[in-house]
Amino acid sequence: MRKTLMLASAFALLATTLSAVAATDEKLASQAHVKMPEAREIALKTFPGKIVKEELEKEKGGSGLRYSFDIAANGVTREIGVDAKDGKVLENSIDNGKD
Template sequence: MKALAVLGLSLLCVSLASPVPALAVELDQSPYAHDAKIDLLAARTIALRQHAGTITAQELEKESGGSGLRYSFDILTRHGAFEVGVDAISGSVLENGPLTDTAA
């Protein structure tokens, strides 16, 4: 339990060390970035309000539901991993649930 707490604190410190996460570079190169009305920082804030933790993956994608353009975030918490989808036009939460492994 103590090791888990130290790991969590370490991840928090690493995530706070950089105000602009390295993951942001990937989204700036998305072909859809110019269509988004909600910026990446606002979308990350909305997602982290659903599940406080560390964002381990993110993408801006076209997918059905809402406006059709969404940010998708994988968030690791002490309670497990979650996927949160945020509409890139309205900022609405479109998806919020446990992260499932689709690679199987």
């Protein structure tokens, strides 16, 4: 019974956390003039390959709102940052794995 209660509490906490993350993601997305599909195209033109990770985040540089893509090709993973307000490439570097 105690394990069931602990598990239920853990799932409730996880659901609350995921809901808060989703609300934050929606808020950030509503501030972006460039939408995710367009940002993906820009990133893949910068470094063709397979997108293995993508996110919209607040970060210094440009407008302060950027898409970050980890793109893998030929054994190399690069991080491509695209400004979410004007579509400019803000970063094109070898991924350091500290994400």
